[in-house]
Amino acid sequence: MFGKDDIKKLLSEDYPLLSILIGITLISLSIGPFQNGDTEWEFAAAKGVLKWGVPYVNSVGNIINQPPLGFYIEGLFFKGFGASVNNGTVLVMLLGLGSTFVLYKIGKELYGKPTGLFAAALFALSPWELVLSRSLLIDAQCLFFSLLCLYAGILAIRRGSVKLSIVSGVLFAVALLTKYFAAFMLIPLILFYLYSRPKNAKLFVKQATSFILPALLFSLLWYQTVLRKGVFYMFQHSDFSELNVNGVNLSYSFVGVFLWNYGLGAVFVITAVFSLILLFAFKKELLKAFRFDLICLATIIAILFVDMILGVGLNLQAPYYNAIKYDYQALPFFCLVAGSLAGKSLSLLNTAKLKTKLNRKLILPIVAVGVSLLAATLWVSINSAHYLSTSGFLLFKVTMDQSVGYSLFNYTLNSQSSLLISLQYVGFLVLLSGLLWFSRYKLHDFFNAVLKPSCRSNRDKTLSNPK
Secondary structure, three states: OOOHHHHHHHHHHHHHHHHHHHHHHHHHHOOOOEEOHHHHHHHHHHHHHHHHOOOEOOOOOOEOOOOOHHHHHHHHHHHHHOOOHHHHHHHHHHHHHHHHHHHHHHHHHHOOHHHHHHHHHHHHHOHHHHHHOOEOOOHHHHHHHHHHHHHHHHHHHHHOOHHHHHHHHHHHHHHHOOOHHHHHHHHHHHHHHHHHOOOOHHHHHHHHHHHHHHHHHHHHHHHHHHOOOOHHHHHOOHHHOOEOOOOOOOOOOHHHHHHHHHHOOHHHHHHHHHHHHHHHHOOOOOHHHHHHHHHHHHHHHHHHHHHHHHHHHOOEHHHHHOHHHHOHHHHHHHHHHHHHHHHHHHHHHHHHOOOOHHHHHHHHHHHHHHHHHHHHHHHHHHHHHHHHHOOOEEEEEEEOOOOEEEEEEEOOOOOOOOHHHHHHHHHHHHHHHHHHHHHHHHHHHHHHHHHOHHHHHHHHHHHHOOO
8 A cells, every 4th residue: 555654755755856757758748859960860770770680871781880779779669669750759868868867876876865866957957968868869878878887887896796897898888889979988987996996906807807898799799790890990980080171260169169058058067167166165074075076077078178189189070060969978977066066065054053153154155156056057957948949940059150060950849839838837847846845954954044043043042051
C-alpha cells in the first residue's frame, strides 16, 4: 500500500528530481524539432542502416564520415516506431533526459544533493541543451554515454572496483563510437583519479587496462574488420581538412561570443564566474567543493582551448562555425560549477551562524547574491526556452559583426495561443515547484537570518542572562 510514509518520502526525497524530469519533458515537447542539413544527412544515415545494414547516405558505398553506433541506435528505434524526423527527435529528447538524470547523480556524488538538483535544472533548461536535445543529431547521444562513463568511472575510482572500471570502459567505447568528442571525458576522469591518489599500483594497472581495452577492441572491430580501412581512418574526418575560405575575420573570442550570447547566456556565465570567485574567497569553508570545481574548470578550459586551436590556430571551418557542437561536452561542467552555488550558499549560511556579527553581515549579502544569481539564471533560461519555441530560424553566431555560426530551422512553429505553449508553462511550473520544495527550509533559514537578526540576538541575551 502507498501510505503516508511513502508520500512523505516521495515529496522530501524524490519529488524535486521528478519535477525537473517531468517539467523539462513538457517543455521539450513544446519546442522544435529543429532541422538543418546535418539533421537531414544523419537521418539519411540512420535510414541507410535500415536499408543496407550500414550507415550509407542515400547510396551504397557513401558511408557517413562519423562513428557508426549512433545511427544503429537510431535505426533500431526507427524499426520499432517508424522512420521519421519527429520520431528520431523523441529518441534524442529521451537521451537528453537521461543526461539530466546522470548529471544529477554526478553532482550529488561529488558535491551533494543541492548541487546535483540545480546543476540538472540548469542543464535541462539551458538553450544549448534544449536545442541539441530537440535536433536529430548524434551529439546528445554521445553526451549521454559520456556522462554515464564519467559517473561509472567516479564510482570505480572511489570504490576501487575493477568491475565498475570495465563498465566505465565499455560506456566510453560506446560514446567514442557515437562521436569522437567523447574523448574529452578522459580529462575529468584522469583529474579525479589524480585527486583520489590511489596507492595500489596493481589495482591501477587492472583498472586502466579494463577501461582502455573495450575502446580499442570496438574500434578495431569497426574500422579494421568491418570497414577494412584501418583504425587511423577515424582521424580522416572532413572537419580536419576543410579550411575557412569565405573571408571570415577569425578571432579567438568566437567561443566566448557563442557562450555569452547564445549557448549559456550572460547571466549563466556570470553565475558560474561568481561561483568560482566564492570558491577562492572562502576556500577553507568550501573545501569540499574546491577540488571538484577545479576539475570542472580544467575540463572546460581544455575543451574550449582545443576548439579555439582548431578553429583559429589551424583555420578549420567546422570547429569555428560549429562551436555549439564542438564545445557541447563542456556544458555539464559549466552546470556543475554554476549549480554548486546552491551548495556553497548553504555552506556559507551554516558557517554564518557560527561567526561573529561582523562576519554575518559580510556573508549573508554574499549568500543573497548567490541565491539571486541562481534564480536569475533559471528565469532567463525559461525566457530563452519560450523564445526557442516561437522562433522559426536560429543562428548561433560566433562573431557578432558577421552572420557566421550554426543555423537551425523550426518548421513546426508554435503560436502564442497554442496548446503546446500552455503545456510549456505547466512544465515551467512543475520544474520550479520541485526546486522550491527542496529549498523551502534553506530559504526559511536564510530569510530568518536576514530579517530577524535583532530578535535572535535579544533571545540569545535572554537565554544567557535569565532573571
